[in-house]
Amino acid sequence: MDKLDNQIVINRLQEQFAEQVRVVSDPHGLLTVATEATTILDLLAFVKEDEQLRFNYLTDITAVHYPNDERDFCVVYHVHNLLHNVRLRIKVFINGPVPTIPSATTLWNGANWMERETFDFFGVVFEGHPDLRRILNMDELEVFPMRKEYPLEDPNRVDKKDFYFGR
């Protein structure tokens, strides 16, 4: 089998998904593609099972909050082809305030806690998850602490404002 590289991955994804999957960039050699919440499970299943791609190792699931964007949450999947050491990053941008995305637990059992962690910190709801509860924070917590609107420190504190540093 030929060595897998980013171009092969792009070609393979485009012939399968056409414009449903768009290539964002490849920062530091790690190919990044974006797709919609409706296609994410098909895409993950495809890259996992496809003979040529075989991204069968789920490295990580996490989310990012972009409060100023129209679609304010981004769920990020890292998958890894262990055979050729090629990684693929898949991004899904979704809307708040209750961002919803299908759960990948049907494909990888390992996704269970990663999705629980993402839910715990960002409030991303993974539909079809068998046990979507908080995992690191206490159950009584009412907010999702990694969202940008929750400050780390006292928000009234002024001595760290950018203004004082000439910004």
Added chain:
Amino acid sequence: MSKPITKITPNAAVFFDNDPQDELTTLNIGPTHPATHGVFQNVVQIDGERIVSGVSTIGYIHRAFEKIAEHRPFYQITPLTDRLNYCSSPINNMGWHMTVEKLLDIELPKRVQYMRVIVMELARIADHIICNGILGVDTGAFSGFLYVMQEREFIYEIFEEICGARLTTNIGRIGGFERDFNEIAFHKIEEFLKRFPPVLKEFENLFVRNRIFIERTSGVAAVTPEDALNYSWSGPILRATGVDYDVRSTAPYSSYEEFDFDVPVGANGDVYDRFMVRNEEMWQSLRIIEQALEKIKKEPAGVFHADVPEFYLPPKEQVYTNMEALIYHFKIVMGEWETPKSEVYHAVEGGNGELGFYLIHDGGRTPYRLHFRRPSFINYQMFAPMSSGMLISDAIINMSSLNVIAGELDA
């Protein structure tokens, strides 16, 4: 482990569903139980000595590192990484430095890379010593633990010589080290290479062909490679199932590709194999350190950081006497550095597996988002499902062979 994983909730009602006649006992293992070696809880439902089902509760020492990291300049995040897997904090530190260096496109001199390899491999030995020693203690053999603990102490003395700290090391800087290894440090590393092999050999003799130890561990908590990959396992416990995934050889960093070492794999994925994989990795680490010492001798002496004044803190005496150094000092400390907008995923082989740093940077003073892919967290999620059907005593040594470090579990 072939049966499907059923839904588990901590809810007493679910336990009741399993047990309408109230014949089973519910037992709390943890949060502070000597057998858990850390603060996390397992509520198990037992039938005699056999576990029927279990629920893991974690997060007791969650310290919101990812949130804190969004408010700290890069070099202030290093002390946070110390407190992930505190048994091998130098690996975490180096992993974080390398992530930032990847973001900033900093190429390190070879000598610095070899120095990092030495520090990381010493840390790996310290980590595996603890895990295997504790596994011995949990199976009832206390003395092996004490033999190797002395050597761990010696590794900490080396760290102390290099950076001044022992456990939470905060070792190195972005771009290299804060100072060169001194004579005593090199001397101690060489002494360690001499004194550690006989001790490890003695430790091995206590366990490897010990009938009691083999019967206690062999075949316990065996995991198939398919299950291990499905649960995204990494590190020694994945290799014990026979999958040869080691970040150091699959995706080499810090010049690991120049070193000659083996990646040990197991066959059954049971507790015994995990012990043996960790044990063999310590021998391989010794080989790597030996080679690194040889390689360092061939490199120009006295180089301990890359030439990147805009990111590497200048020596203090220069800050007081040299204008450029003063400017750079202030720019770095106030976070006024020019950094690219980009995102990076960098993984290193930590003591427990693939330790990943996912950094999204928007060019500001602090990371926009930093996510730690913590191997303990991901490895541990299989514990409760795989425990059902196990004896309590087997579950305990299974937990200890997973080497769950509470700091890394909870971040």
